[in-house]
Amino acid sequence: MGLLIQEPPLQVLPSLAKAIGLNEAIVLQQIHYWLQKSSNIEVGHKWIYNTYNAWQKQFPFWSIPTIRRTITSLEKQGVIVTGNFNKAGFDNTKWYRIDYQKLESMSRRCDQNDQTMRSIWTDGADQNDQTNTNRLPETTTETTIKTSSDKPDDHLSENFEAIWKEYPNKAGKKEAFRHYKKWRKESKEHTDEYLMAKLKAYKQDLAVNAWKKPMNGSTWFNGRFNDEYTVPDMNQPPIRAKGYQF
Incomplete structure (x- = not known):
């Protein structure tokens, strides 16, 4: 049956x-x-x-x-x-x-x-x-067949907007989205969750190193999100050089 x-x-x-x-x-x-x-x-x-x-x-x-x-x-x-x-x-x-x-x-x-x-x-x-x-279920927003309840990978533009909202430099959005789409479509290994985690690490790096300026969005989304960001453990005491008194 x-x-x-x-x-x-x-x-x-x-x-x-x-x-x-x-x-x-x-x-x-x-x-x-x-x-x-x-x-x-x-x-x-x-x-x-x-x-x-x-x-x-x-x-x-x-x-x-x-x-x-x-x-x-x-x-x-x-x-x-x-x-x-x-x-x-x-x-x-x-x-x-x-x-x-x-x-x-x-x-x-x-x-x-x-x-x-x-x-x-x-x-x-x-x-x-x-x-x-x-x-059949409707699958688009506004008055046609999209709804905001679509699954995360259905609309790359919606996923990108969520990530872009958190990015600290709003310049280069169009190119950033182009790089993002290419990366998401070609990469089966990485996910939006991975990108958000890298963005969180990057923002922490910027906060600790105030002299750094956030990259143009088109630059960061063009593979620079894979940079290694070393964020100091703020719970550890500072390293003191031998022979000096502080």
């Missing part, structure tokens, strides 16, 4: 899968659902936004490369349009909308019943009750 339907199943119309591909039809139906709920209006259209890691929460049976290929295929077919309306310049999270006119033109070339196909491609209001994907 464990593999029979006891949770919300994904649905897809065979006619849509025939027209654009099975994986593409599944992703497109999900985007369509969230667009009905979105209140993000840019350049006269509704948009949603999400990262590939967050998309994988909704499609856990696919790898991130598969999701990326599927979305790229939808872009090449012209059925979805992508953009970037993020407030932070370093945030590359993609925004998505559906080109419903393109889908309408494709529907005329399909051999399936035209009325059935138009019901999903042109009348979004009816689909909210019919699709079962509306019970």
